[in-house]
Amino acid sequence: MELRQSLIPTIIFFVFSATALFGICEITHVSPNHGASAGGDMVTISGTGFTEVTEVLFGQTPATIVTSSDTEITVKAPESVPGTIHILASVGSVTSDITSTDRYTYQGSWSAYVTGKGLYPSFDPFSWRIDLSDHSLISAIPLEKRGTPYGIAITPDGRTAYIVNSGDDEPGTTFINTIDLAHDISTSIGCPGHEFSDAVAVSPDEMTLYPTFFHENSVGYIDLPSQSFLGTLFSTGEAPVGIAITPDGRKIYIANTGDGTITVFTKG
Numbered sequence: 001m002e003l004r005q006s007l008i009p010t011i012i013f014f015v016f017s018a019t020a021l022f023g024i025c026e027i028t029h030v031s032p033n034h035g036a037s038a039g040g041d042m043v044t045i046s047g048t049g050f051t052e053v054t055e056v057l058f059g060q061t062p063a064t065i066v067t068s069s070d071t072e073i074t075v076k077a078p079e080s081v082p083g084t085i086h087i088l089a090s091v092g093s094v095t096s097d098i099t100s101t102d103r104y105t106y107q108g109s110w111s112a113y114v115t116g117k118g119l120y121p122s123f124d125p126f127s128w129r130i131d132l133s134d135h136s137l138i139s140a141i142p143l144e145k146r147g148t149p150y151g152i153a154i155t156p157d158g159r160t161a162y163i164v165n166s167g168d169d170e171p172g173t174t175f176i177n178t179i180d181l182a183h184d185i186s187t188s189i190g191c192p193g194h195e196f197s198d199a200v201a202v203s204p205d206e207m208t209l210y211p212t213f214f215h216e217n218s219v220g221y222i223d224l225p226s227q228s229f230l231g232t233l234f235s236t237g238e239a240p241v242g243i244a245i246t247p248d249g250r251k252i253y254i255a256n257t258g259d260g261t262i263t264v265f266t267k268g
Contacts, residue, residue, distance in 0.1 A: 053065065127163060163200070
């Protein structure tokens with residue numbers, strides 16, 4: 001009995017000593033969380049337990065470590081094929097867990113997207129994808145909803161585009177066309193009871209969509225995981241036509257053409 005009691009403090013001390021020696025390595029944020037497939041982009045990785053970091057992997061490929069501290073690592077991204085990977089940081093034998101906060105998306109060739117209607121007689125709405133290397137037309141993506149397309153927002157990882165319609169075949173409802181850019185497929189999200197939207201923005205974490213409502217002087221919000229319109233978030237000045245969000249997602253700026261003002265909304 002005395003031997004067992006004497007071992008318990010020793011075991012506890014060893015556990016605490018191992019934790020202090022190797023630390024707990026955790027990635028909480030990656031900025032930017034996307035970059036060119038050619039690699040070479042500077043990426044800042046935030047988290048804890050990075051002191052004396054020994055390796056950072058982008059998928060299975062080591063990145064070049066530029067600077068490091070206990071809470072931040074700066075690396076040069078390695079080359080990769082297009083797609084989303086997980087970043088892993090190692091300190092000795094301790095490696096960070098795979099989470100939703102360590103993702104990084106390699107983008108392919110850079111493209112521009114414009115919206116509008118086709119030529120007479122159909123006037124069908126499209127989103128046109130343009131190759132920026134030679135300005136050639138890659139594809140014309142038909143929009144599911146046939147109203148007049150106005151504002152467009154693209155997610156930071158370049159995988160999804162959102163296009164608002166100023167009007168549609170269903171009176172009293174604004175639609176946001178949702179385009180899967182990897183497959184050029186358009187679906188839509190409805191905002192019943194609201195008409196005429198000129199602009200839309202997507203939150204940096206890609207969780208929320210913010211359409212403006214021109215005649216109602218307001219901004220709505222859509223929960224993207226559930227694809228659900230949740231109502232009006234806040235009021236604006238007269239006739240909102242432009243919207244922008246800060247990189248941290250905390251502030252939303254609205255340009256109001258009716259009274260020449262800027263509405264600033266701070267999320268709680």
